[in-house]
Amino acid sequence: MSKKSKRAKKRYDGRKPDELRPLRIESGVLPNADGSAYIEMGRNKIIVGVFGPREMHPKRLSKPNMATLRCRYHMAPFSVDPRRSPAPSRRDNEISMVMRYALEPAVFLERYPRSVIDVYAEILEADGGTRTACINAASVALVDAGIPMRDLVASCAAGKMDGQLVLDLGDYEDKEGEADVPLAYMPKSEQVTLLQMDGILSQEDFNGCIDMAIEGCKQVYEVQREALKKKYGLEEGEAN
Amino acid sequence: MSSNVGIASRLKRNKITEVVASGKRMDGRDLLDYRNIQIKTGVLEKAEGSAEAYLGNTRVLVGIKFGIGFPFEDTPDKGVLMTNAEFTPIAHPTFEPGPPDERSIELARVVDRGLRSAEILDLKKLCLVNGKKVLMVYVDIYVLSYDGNLIDCSAMAAIAALKTAKMPVYTVKDETVTLTKKTKAVKLNKEPLAVSIVKIGDSLLVDPSADEEEVMDARITVSLDEKGNVCTIQKTGSVGFTREELRNVVQIAAEKVEELRKNI
Numbered sequence A: 001m002s003k004k005s006k007r008a009k010k011r012y013d014g015r016k017p018d019e020l021r022p023l024r025i026e027s028g029v030l031p032n033a034d035g036s037a038y039i040e041m042g043r044n045k046i047i048v049g050v051f052g053p054r055e056m057h058p059k060r061l062s063k064p065n066m067a068t069l070r071c072r073y074h075m076a077p078f079s080v081d082p083r084r085s086p087a088p089s090r091r092d093n094e095i096s097m098v099m100r101y102a103l104e105p106a107v108f109l110e111r112y113p114r115s116v117i118d119v120y121a122e123i124l125e126a127d128g129g130t131r132t133a134c135i136n137a138a139s140v141a142l143v144d145a146g147i148p149m150r151d152l153v154a155s156c157a158a159g160k161m162d163g164q165l166v167l168d169l170g171d172y173e174d175k176e177g178e179a180d181v182p183l184a185y186m187p188k189s190e191q192v193t194l195l196q197m198d199g200i201l202s203q204e205d206f207n208g209c210i211d212m213a214i215e216g217c218k219q220v221y222e223v224q225r226e227a228l229k230k231k232y233g234l235e236e237g238e239a240n
Numbered sequence B: 001m002s003s004n005v006g007i008a009s010r011l012k013r014n015k016i017t018e019v020v021a022s023g024k025r026m027d028g029r030d031l032l033d034y035r036n037i038q039i040k041t042g043v044l045e046k047a048e049g050s051a052e053a054y055l056g057n058t059r060v061l062v063g064i065k066f067g068i069g070f071p072f073e074d075t076p077d078k079g080v081l082m083t084n085a086e087f088t089p090i091a092h093p094t095f096e097p098g099p100p101d102e103r104s105i106e107l108a109r110v111v112d113r114g115l116r117s118a119e120i121l122d123l124k125k126l127c128l129v130n131g132k133k134v135l136m137v138y139v140d141i142y143v144l145s146y147d148g149n150l151i152d153c154s155a156m157a158a159i160a161a162l163k164t165a166k167m168p169v170y171t172v173k174d175e176t177v178t179l180t181k182k183t184k185a186v187k188l189n190k191e192p193l194a195v196s197i198v199k200i201g202d203s204l205l206v207d208p209s210a211d212e213e214e215v216m217d218a219r220i221t222v223s224l225d226e227k228g229n230v231c232t233i234q235k236t237g238s239v240g241f242t243r244e245e246l247r248n249v250v251q252i253a254a255e256k257v258e259e260l261r262k263n264i
Helices: A090-106 A128-146 A171-178 A203-232 B008-023 B102-115 B150-163 B210-215 B243-263
Strands: A022-025 A035-041 A044-055 A066-077 A115-127 A154-161 A162-165 A179-186 A193-199 B038-042 B049-055 B058-069 B080-087 B126-131 B134-147 B166-173 B175-184 B193-199 B203-206 B218-224 B232-238
Touching: A022 A203, A022 B193, A035 A128, A066 A128, A090 A115, A090 A128, A090 A193, A090 B058, A090 B102, A090 B232, A115 A128, A128 A179, A128 A193, A128 A203, A128 B008, A154 A171, A154 A193, A154 A203, A162 B166, A171 B210, A193 A203, A193 B102, A193 B243, A203 B102, A203 B232, A203 B243, B008 B203, B008 B210, B038 B150, B049 B150, B049 B232, B058 B150, B058 B166, B058 B203, B102 B134, B102 B150, B102 B193, B102 B218, B102 B232, B126 B166, B134 B150, B150 B193, B150 B218, B166 B243, B193 B210, B193 B243, B203 B243, B218 B243
Parallel strands: A066 A115, B080 B134
Antiparallel strands: A022 A035, A035 A044, A044 A115, A154 A162, A154 A179, A179 A193, A193 B232, B038 B049, B049 B058, B058 B134, B126 B134, B166 B175, B193 B203, B193 B218, B218 B232
């Protein structure tokens, strides 16, 4: 494919530029967790378990006025090619941190002083955009755990591939494309809670990516709501 | 770091928020003013490149070292550029010795991504023996004094150090690599610099001090090359930004980066 592109050409997997990958979310998949969710976003397969609010160990890390949200992003050794070490890498640590920042604004942490809410994300198979998929599953799992939330956090990336702005990049586009902008969004308050970028973009394209990713998040949001409604057997319009 | 806000810093937070809301800072600066910037290069002899950057009371030393190593499996024909950050316990009372924590990992990774995204080095030229031996470029960020805004300070120091580094020259014969006495300058394709913008209440400000970072709601770091292209973005902190605020952030960063560039 040439870099000089006509508008709206097909992507390597046949999607339209502003089309998400197939997305499926199921909530309440782990019997032992307080809340859980399974997500398939393209070929990403991720399970998130939420535990808590529960007592914080070690105690000195607890906060007197609010709960602590603790996130752990972890990739299974077989989730990528070649196999990776199961020990947490610098990348994993950073993603755990940005996940926490993306989710915290949505959770009423002040309701549970001194306690901890653990969010464990296990990536079983990775296909680009794992951090956005983790956030999507984590906010569903938090709701499933009965933790009061201001809103669901929906997340997806936009980026640039072969001169064209595209939504929800897969692994290939992530690696070969010009740029990748993962973003998370709370539709009710219109707040962007995760924003990162890699690659090279003009300021105009960057703003375009933000707009495109926000629209993508709104579509993800609907799938998240459906997953929760299905679990709790609610009819359309009841879960507001 | 807003998650660590306790009782004492709630008072601090109220005061800083109040002053910032009136368009001023605790140290008398305007919201979009940087502190005094000073950069010295060639401060070390044993490192092939070095620079020390001062941003008010923040002080960062960057050393560049070269070495020979194995390429990554997926890029057998490319050299390796590695960025690491160390928070020394002398830099601040809250910095403790031990394995790198979240903050130093973030610093290293955001600076690293800024350099990497802009493709500042032609990594293919650093390949010595395809798949076996490549040149490694280590960028080590050493925080000597912390008073906020480490990312901007470190990015400036890293670029200044790389720009003045002397790269060893090797000769390759039948897969045997020999070090010559010659050195050459490092060719940088681009010079990306970072501008961090902090949100406190409804205000946006640049170059936060340690106190301002302690009470901030959120921060976005934007790294831009000399053409004004965005190379890296990183948001931290537990508060969101609206679309309009994001537009504003990129604009402020694009203006401020030109000011930083004059110091390099």
